[in-house]
Amino acid sequence: MKIQFIDLRRQYQAYKAEIDTQINDVITSSAFIMGSKVAELEQQLREFVGTKYALGCSSGTDALLLALMAYDIQPGDEIITTPFSFIATSEAIALLKAKPVFVDIDEQTFNIDPARIPHAVTGKTRGIIAVDIFGQCAEYDEINQAARTNNLFVIEDGAQSFGAQYKKHQACSLADIGCTSFFPAKPLGCYGDGGAIFTNDENIYKIARSFRVHGKGENKYDNVRVGLNARLDTIQAAVLLAKLKHYSEEIKMRGTAAACYSSQLDQDVKVPEILPHNLSVFAQYCILAENRDGLQQHLKERDIPTAIHYPKPLHLQPAFSGLGYKEGDFPVSEKICQNILALPMHPFMLEEEQHFIVESIKSFYKEEAHVLRKP
Numbered sequence: 553m554k555i556q557f558i559d560l561r562r563q564y565q566a567y568k569a570e571i572d573t574q575i576n577d578v579i580t581s582s583a584f585i586m587g588s589k590v591a592e593l594e595q596q597l598r599e600f601v602g603t604k605y606a607l608g609c610s611s612g613t614d615a616l617l618l619a620l621m622a623y624d625i626q627p628g629d630e631i632i633t634t635p636f637s638f639i640a641t642s643e644a645i646a647l648l649k650a651k652p653v654f655v656d657i658d659e660q661t662f663n664i665d666p667a668r669i670p671h672a673v674t675g676k677t678r679g680i681i682a683v684d685i686f687g688q689c690a691e692y693d694e695i696n697q698a699a700r701t702n703n704l705f706v707i708e709d710g711a712q713s714f715g716a717q718y719k720k721h722q723a724c725s726l727a728d729i730g731c732t733s734f735f736p737a738k739p740l741g742c743y744g745d746g747g748a749i750f751t752n753d754e755n756i757y758k759i760a761r762s763f764r765v766h767g768k769g770e771n772k773y774d775n776v777r778v779g780l781n782a783r784l785d786t787i788q789a790a791v792l793l794a795k796l797k798h799y800s801e802e803i804k805m806r807g808t809a810a811a812c813y814s815s816q817l818d819q820d821v822k823v824p825e826i827l828p829h830n831l832s833v834f835a836q837y838c839i840l841a842e843n844r845d846g847l848q849q850h851l852k853e854r855d856i857p858t859a860i861h862y863p864k865p866l867h868l869q870p871a872f873s874g875l876g877y878k879e880g881d882f883p884v885s886e887k888i889c890q891n892i893l894a895l896p897m898h899p900f901m902l903e904e905e906q907h908f909i910v911e912s913i914k915s916f917y918k919e920e921a922h923v924l925r926k927p
């Protein structure tokens with residue numbers, strides 16, 4: 553059987569009866585839009601994360617957008633964020649005509665380097681979006697401290713970290729607002745698009761809830777602000793209700809798979825560094841590899857799928873050329889982009905699959921060393 557980068561079919565087979573029952577409930581009830589399962593899921597999500605409020609929404613991108621809209625972000629406002637993330641993080645900022653202001657990352661964790669944040673603050677700075685890259689939380693004590701000093705809000709982009717922990721606190725509860733994604737390939741994924749935001753602030757929650765459905769007011773036909781259609785689909789909520797029951801177990805299985813890779817590969821490549829106070833959910837298991845492109849090709853020849861997250865930092869993306877950044881502005885991010893490689897990672901990895909991947913990586917470097925030694 554071919555190794556999958558993320559094996560969603562194997563996961564479905566494991567929970568098939570529960571997932572089918574949940575989906576069938578929705579179809580039988582025909583409550584497709586904001587059916588009761590959305591509120592049921594929101595209740596379970598906020599218990600899982602430990603915030604007062606959870607709001608399901610249509611995607612991780614829309615979660616970020618709702619969070620920024622809840623803070624009434626205006627054209628020209630500046631938001632500090634990382635250049636080493638998925639495009640959605642800075643896209644949500646730019647879509648509101650605000651300006652993403654990038655700050656380079658820490659070399660070990662690939663998360664925003666809090667020590668660099670104060671240098672990026674100007675009179676126009678309104679907030680910070682930190683990203684928990686690859687499933688490991690950013691350094692929120694330092695980030696929140698930098699925000700407090702400068703009177704800024706903090707949004708946690710936890711699209712890759714739902715279920716992770718920072719100093720025993722759950723991801724998505726670590727800032728003023730936490731945002732996550734339930735895109736199928738995320739650690740907790742649904743069967744289409746979905747997302748959620750988390751907060752302890754009742755006012756922010758109510759504003760985001762209003763924006764989620766066309767800026768609805770207290771009365772059904774009042775529209776008190778210009779909003780979005782950003783609801784979480786009821787069938788997606790149903791899938792998540794079935795999967796959430798197994799999620800804590802899956803996080804352990806992810807940890808086991810990651811430990812298996814790390815213990816066998818640490819002589820050959822740079823394996824992920826997880827800080828002692830962090831529990832990662834390994835949305836991606838990323839190594840730093842010499843001759844990354846050669847290694848990727850070698851693995852491809854053996855039918856082993858890999859991915860590059862991310863080949864280009866956000867400040868060098870054409871979409872952001874108007875911001876005026878150039879090569880060399882964020883050297884750590886730029887360097888990581890050249891060596892990073894994501895290996896297959898999901899809770900249902902088999903030992904023999906991991907063994908084959910590890911042996912294939914080792915054989916690549918053995919051959920490389922052999923070639924280099926030849927005169």
Ligand SMILES: *Cc1c(COP(=O)(O)O)cnc(C)c1O
Nearest residue numbers: 611612613638640641711733735
């Ligand atoms: C996936 C992702 C998003 C966007 O989530 P969608 O549900 O695909 O819109 C945002 N930020 C990060 C860091 C992501 O990985």
